Amino acid sequence: MTLSRPGMERGGLEMARADRADIIIVGGGPAGTTLATLLKKYAPQRDVVVIEKCSGPRHHVGESLQPGINPVLKEMGVYDDVVRAGFPRKIGAVFVWGKNRKPWQNIFKDANKKALADSEAERAAVVNASFQVRRSRYDEILLRHAEKCGVRVERGAQALTILEEGRRIAGISLRGADGRIREIRSEFVADCSGQNGFLSKYRDIRKHHPGLKNVAGFAYFKKAQWKFRYTGYKYETKIFICSTAHGWFWYIPIDQDLISIGFVTNAEHARKGGAGIRELYFRELRKCKEIWPLLKNAEQVRDFDGTGQDFFIQNDWSYFSVAASGPGWLAAGDAAVFVDPILSSGALLAHLGAQRAAYTLLTHWTEPTESGRALLWRDYNEFNREFSARFFAMAVFWYGNDRNTAKWWRKAKDIQRAHLPVSLSDRTAFITISSGLSQYYDRLHHEDLLKEEYTLLSDQDFYRDVLKGDVEANPGRGIPGDRLVPRFLFPIQVEPALMPFYGKGVMHTARRIRFLKHPATDALEDVFNPRRIVSPHHLEFISGIDGVRTFSEIRQRAASRGVPEHWLRDRSLAFLKELALQGVLKLRAKTRRTSRR
Numbered sequence: 320m321t322l323s324r325p326g327m328e329r330g331g332l333e334m335a336r337a338d339r340a341d342i343i344i345v346g347g348g349p350a351g352t353t354l355a356t357l358l359k360k361y362a363p364q365r366d367v368v369v370i371e372k373c374s375g376p377r378h379h380v381g382e383s384l385q386p387g388i389n390p391v392l393k394e395m396g397v398y399d400d401v402v403r404a405g406f407p408r409k410i411g412a413v414f415v416w417g418k419n420r421k422p423w424q425n426i427f428k429d430a431n432k433k434a435l436a437d438s439e440a441e442r443a444a445v446v447n448a449s450f451q452v453r454r455s456r457y458d459e460i461l462l463r464h465a466e467k468c469g470v471r472v473e474r475g476a477q478a479l480t481i482l483e484e485g486r487r488i489a490g491i492s493l494r495g496a497d498g499r500i501r502e503i504r505s506e507f508v509a510d511c512s513g514q515n516g517f518l519s520k521y522r523d524i525r526k527h528h529p530g531l532k533n534v535a536g537f538a539y540f541k542k543a544q545w546k547f548r549y550t551g552y553k554y555e556t557k558i559f560i561c562s563t564a565h566g567w568f569w570y571i572p573i574d575q576d577l578i579s580i581g582f583v584t585n586a587e588h589a590r591k592g593g594a595g596i597r598e599l600y601f602r603e604l605r606k607c608k609e610i611w612p613l614l615k616n617a618e619q620v621r622d623f624d625g626t627g628q629d630f631f632i633q634n635d636w637s638y639f640s641v642a643a644s645g646p647g648w649l650a651a652g653d654a655a656v657f658v659d660p661i662l663s664s665g666a667l668l669a670h671l672g673a674q675r676a677a678y679t680l681l682t683h684w685t686e687p688t689e690s691g692r693a694l695l696w697r698d699y700n701e702f703n704r705e706f707s708a709r710f711f712a713m714a715v716f717w718y719g720n721d722r723n724t725a726k727w728w729r730k731a732k733d734i735q736r737a738h739l740p741v742s743l744s745d746r747t748a749f750i751t752i753s754s755g756l757s758q759y760y761d762r763l764h765h766e767d768l769l770k771e772e773y774t775l776l777s778d779q780d781f782y783r784d785v786l787k788g789d790v791e792a793n794p795g796r797g798i799p800g801d802r803l804v805p806r807f808l809f810p811i812q813v814e815p816a817l818m819p820f821y822g823k824g825v826m827h828t829a830r831r832i833r834f835l836k837h838p839a840t841d842a843l844e845d846v847f848n849p850r851r852i853v854s855p856h857h858l859e860f861i862s863g864i865d866g867v868r869t870f871s872e873i874r875q876r877a878a879s880r881g882v883p884e885h886w887l888r889d890r891s892l893a894f895l896k897e898l899a900l901q902g903v904l905k906l907r908a909k910t911r912r913t914s915r916r
């Protein structure tokens with residue numbers, strides 16, 4: 320075992336004997352607590368340790384949450400505690416942007432109606448609204464809950480360095496609350512340390528997005544006014560996003576009489592101005608016609624959350640990790656990826672990324688084969704890249720274009736393409752992505768797929784059995800890598816993949832299909848698309864529909880192949896429509912006959 324250098328000070332401090340754990344999680348924010356709680360829930364025998372450097376509740380930015388988080392809170396068993404804390408309910412967002420100062424809004428339940436029309440009522444209710452939170456309280460609720468679930472939490476302890484065995488991370492050294500430096504060895508180290516990125520300095524994984532280098536200044540106000548058009552009611556709040564000439568403000572009610580107001584601007588602009596972000600903040604605030612009048616009688620909070628500060632500055636440089644896991648380690652939340660806060664996606668990515676990390680690790684612990692485990696972690700890296708890519712694409716488009724609202728909505732539809740039902744409007748697609756609900760389509764679809772029986776075939780078996788006709792028809796051509804151009808359908812790439820079985824804490828093996836034909840599906844921003852994960856059964860079905868021209872022909876063909884009814888009734892049909900939309904299948908629209916009498 321070797322001790323790595325950066326940041327290590329053994330000094331005169333006494334080294335205590337090493338402790339052991341199954342996993343050490345560095346950071347007790349939303350990512351760390353989600354990972355810890357879910358691991359403990361599904362594998363109570365595992366020793367899960369969270370190291371949190373703050374000894375008590377701590378101030379943090381990131382107050383406006385998305386409803387997509389709620390089901391994760393439910394799975395963790397902490398949703399009711401969050402409700403009981405009485406945070407303002409958040410029902411959507413209001414934007415005033417650019418020259419057109421007419422406010423427009425996105426209300427979560429508008430997306431929800433369609434998104435979850437066929438799911439149980441309880442789940443729908445849970446994603447109608449989210450919360451706007453004082454993060455010191457919210458994060459404390461999560462951390463206490465993790466403790467209650469049996470997670471070993473060390474507060475006031477700071478992770479200092481990693482321990483390595485060859486290339487594998489095998490533990491950490493830390494400075495405990497008592498000031499002593501000691502080691503904990505573990506099978507895994509999870510970096511959930513937020514923007515600090517405890518592990519990124521050892522693994523050189525972080526890459527900043529060149530186009531999204533912003534800085535934020537923010538403060539808290541009492542006696543600020545509420546205006547229904549911008550903030551909603553006190554019991555049904557909205558986040559208000561308002562542009563100015565040099566950036567944009569957030570206006571977030573985080574309590575009945577407490578508003579968080581932040582200003583985001585280009586880091587270069589803030590630096591060149593020479594005035595400093597604080598001065599720039601107040602200068603822009605006074606010029607903001609929508610927000611300034613609301614602050615007529617407002618008082619800036621002097622010592623917020625016991626920090627002794629009345630103003631906060633936060634680097635807001637978006638970044639991603641070239642890998643979110645490696646031998647003996649994984650990263651989740653801000654430690655893995657951070658996307659500009661324009662869509663308030665940070666906490667969502669933290670909760671959902673950590674949920675995925677938990678599912679991956681739980682399956683790793685039961686997976687007997689090396690190749691199966693490698694597939695799990697490759698898939699975890701993919702998930703991180705693809706899930707955050709949606710938000711990167713939205714932010715890049717917003718900052719880089721003319722900020723035309725309708726185009727932004729269109730972009731939301733484009734980047735989710737096959738992911739959402741074809742009939743969804745651009746606007747609903749936007750609401751869906753900005754409320755963190757798009758993955759619920761994945762979820763519904765996954766649940767359908769999981770009713771099917773899965774066997775993980777080897778690649779060769781897969782091609783031979785499932786794509787038999789094609790391979791035989793092109794004997795000389797072979798299969799270049801895992802890319803293949805079937806004679807009968809369209810260019811696809813087939814690869815092994817995994818899908819989570821929500822509520823069970825396991826990942827199931829599946830096949831992922833990438834359609835290569837449409838440019839949108841091939842772009843860098845191509846998103847995690849559940850409809851491209853199909854069971855061999857489904858693949859066989861679509862492979863047999865070459866030449867058919869109408870849905871009724873598809874139905875007949877499916878019936879002759881014994882395809883289950885539910886495939887055709889719901890999602891399968893939507894999937895086929897999707898293919899038609901992408902030009903993959905040619906379907907003749909059925910003319911509707913209406914009686915004139």
Ligand SMILES: Cc1cc2nc3c(=O)[nH]c(=O)nc-3n(C[C@H](O)[C@H](O)[C@H](O)COP(=O)(O)OP(=O)(O)OC[C@H]3O[C@@H](n4cnc5c(N)ncnc54)[C@H](O)[C@@H]3O)c2cc1C
Pocket residue numbers: 345346347348349350351370371372373377379380381382383384385476477478479511512513514515517535581633634635651652653654660663664665666667669
């Ligand atoms: C300007 C700005 C505005 C934002 N607005 C929003 C918003 O409105 N909505 C939203 O959802 N998100 C927002 N975010 C993003 C949000 O703040 C983060 O995405 C979210 O907090 C990530 O959670 P996390 O658990 O990954 O990290 P964190 O919440 O940062 O938690 C990391 C924890 O690790 C601990 N830690 C760090 N280093 C060590 C160490 N060496 N040893 C021990 N402990 C350590 C820290 O003390 C901390 O408690 C915003 C971000 C910025 C920059």
